[in-house]
Amino acid sequence: MKCVKTTLKGWREIPEGGAITEPGSSVNFDVTAWRTSSPVIDQNKCTKCGMCFLYCPDSAIEIDEAGNYRVNLSYCKGCGICAKGCAPKAIMMVKEGH
Amino acid sequence: MGRRVGISGNYAVAYAVKMADVDMIAAYPITPQTTIVEKLSEFVANGELDASYMNVESEHSAISACVGASLTGARVFTATSSQGLALMHEILFMASALRTPIVMANVNRALSAPLNIWNDHSDAMAQRDAGWIQLWVRSAQEAFDTTVEAFKIAEESRLPVMVNLDGFIVSHMYEPVELPDEEEVKKFIPSRPLENRISTKSAHAVGVVGPPEYYYEMKYQAIDAIEKSRVKIKEIDREFNSRFGKSYGEVEAYGMDGADAALIVMGSIFGSAKEVANSLREEGKKVGVISLRVFRPFPIQELRKAVEGIKAVGVVDRATTPGGVGNPLYNEIATALYDMPDRPAIQGFVAGLGGRDIRQDDFRLMYSATEKAAREGAGRCMYVGLRE
Numbered sequence: 335m336k337c338v339k340t341t342l343k344g345w346r347e348i349p350e351g352g353a354i355t356e357p358g359s360s361v362n363f364d365v366t367a368w369r370t371s372s373p374v375i376d377q378n379k380c381t382k383c384g385m386c387f388l389y390c391p392d393s394a395i396e397i398d399e400a401g402n403y404r405v406n407l408s409y410c411k412g413c414g415i416c417a418k419g420c421a422p423k424a425i426m427m428v429k430e431g432h
Numbered sequence: 433m434g435r436r437v438g439i440s441g442n443y444a445v446a447y448a449v450k451m452a453d454v455d456m457i458a459a460y461p462i463t464p465q466t467t468i469v470e471k472l473s474e475f476v477a478n479g480e481l482d483a484s485y486m487n488v489e490s491e492h493s494a495i496s497a498c499v500g501a502s503l504t505g506a507r508v509f510t511a512t513s514s515q516g517l518a519l520m521h522e523i524l525f526m527a528s529a530l531r532t533p534i535v536m537a538n539v540n541r542a543l544s545a546p547l548n549i550w551n552d553h554s555d556a557m558a559q560r561d562a563g564w565i566q567l568w569v570r571s572a573q574e575a576f577d578t579t580v581e582a583f584k585i586a587e588e589s590r591l592p593v594m595v596n597l598d599g600f601i602v603s604h605m606y607e608p609v610e611l612p613d614e615e616e617v618k619k620f621i622p623s624r625p626l627e628n629r630i631s632t633k634s635a636h637a638v639g640v641v642g643p644p645e646y647y648y649e650m651k652y653q654a655i656d657a658i659e660k661s662r663v664k665i666k667e668i669d670r671e672f673n674s675r676f677g678k679s680y681g682e683v684e685a686y687g688m689d690g691a692d693a694a695l696i697v698m699g700s701i702f703g704s705a706k707e708v709a710n711s712l713r714e715e716g717k718k719v720g721v722i723s724l725r726v727f728r729p730f731p732i733q734e735l736r737k738a739v740e741g742i743k744a745v746g747v748v749d750r751a752t753t754p755g756g757v758g759n760p761l762y763n764e765i766a767t768a769l770y771d772m773p774d775r776p777a778i779q780g781f782v783a784g785l786g787g788r789d790i791r792q793d794d795f796r797l798m799y800s801a802t803e804k805a806a807r808e809g810a811g812r813c814m815y816v817g818l819r820e
Contacts, residue, residue, distance in 0.1 A: 345649035
């Protein structure tokens with residue numbers, strides 16, 4: 335799933351009191367700018383145990399058609415929980431901009 | 433037909449809340465507010481008012497419960513004083529930004545220390561930037577009428593309203609009060625479900641995080657709302673007048689014909705200020721008095737109109753801004769008049785802190801210092817009645 339970045343609404347368009355009136359609106363929120371490092375999965379080491387998928391607090395780990403685990407960087411804030419929880423150490427946190 | 437009863441200012445508030453047919457009351461006792469929620473508990477227990485009466489464990493909880501209940505579309509009320517209002521501080525900002533039309537009576541009392549249960553305005557002034565509409569009353573009758581108006585102002589502006597009444601001086605003074613028919617009040621403020629509120633029928637999240645991309649816009653909504661409330665306050669006061677034959681305005685000017693100097697006051701001291709102005713007029717002094725009933729939104733235009741042609745105003749603050757430029761009311765007035773052509777000299781006074789009586793001699797001194805300011809320009813703030 336690709337994060338569809340919404341245009342930021344002006345104060346007149348935001349629902350009164352900043353209420354969120356639709357469910358699941360966090361899919362429209364891109365957190366790329368929060369991240370200082372991102373997870374890189376070594377598919378050769380990955381055993382597809384799915385721990386990263388379960389641990390990720392932002393559901394940024396997705397499974398592609400081939401059954402491989404991928405990181406959707408639009409939702410990854412770079413916390414590194416996936417790398418910590420990865421038993422075969424297949425996930426490396428790599429500094430952004432390197 | 434209405435009826436005329438002898439009740440205290442606090443009971444007048446309680447009667448207004450009962451007639452407003454509130455859905456929920458959050459109650460926590462504090463002097464001198466307690467008799468408001470006490471009377472309301474009686475109304476609920478007697479079956480005269482069908483409302484949920486919540487005994488909470490603190491004022492922080494009282495206002496939090498009101499925010500939550502109000503978000504469901506309920507009409508809610510709470511009352512507090514002094515330390516209680518201070519304890520509500522952080523939630524007050526949420527109530528305004530979440531646009532909850534809560535009505536709260538604040539029975540003005542000094543803030544500790546030293547511990548003091550008596551009247552001054554330091555409690556409300558410390559909350560002046562919380563985004564609440566602030567109304568100030570001067571008698572039990574006004575306490576009733578203003579509380580009724582407050583529900584309509586709150587719901588039409590979608591903002592919380594604080595009705596301020598002076599501790600003991602208004603809250604515990606028994607006065608004749610005209611109570612209209614309950615049905616008439618209900619016609620004036622019909623209960624209606626508020627749209628865009630949380631319910632089991634729609635997914636709706638409130639109180640969400642407002643990151644830097646959104647906080648500013650969300651905050652501005654409440655700023656815009658309080659600006660727009662100026663018109664509503666005027667319209668609602670006019671409508672109140674057409675239904676109940678009483679109107680208060682945002683600013684009341686007394687004895688201002690040909691006046692050179694005027695005192696500007698808030699709350700119950702308006703009565704004493706008028707009394708002394710009358711005596712001084714008999715002595716040939718050209719003095720008048722202006723009282724503000726609305727402090728937030730600050731009635732800039734109405735104030736400017738009231739001081740037109742006046743050479744000096746004396747601002748009576750019943751709260752202080754230690755280490756500041758002036759004191760709360762002085763600062764507002766000085767700012768409001770700053771770019772007015774031929775603005776009057778502005779003399780600041782502090783008086784009546786912690787329930788200290790402001791006596792006739794004190795008023796005479798303030799009037800004469802304001803007249804002096806008209807001739808020679810304003811001096812430094814005077815601490816009236818302070819022992820050396």
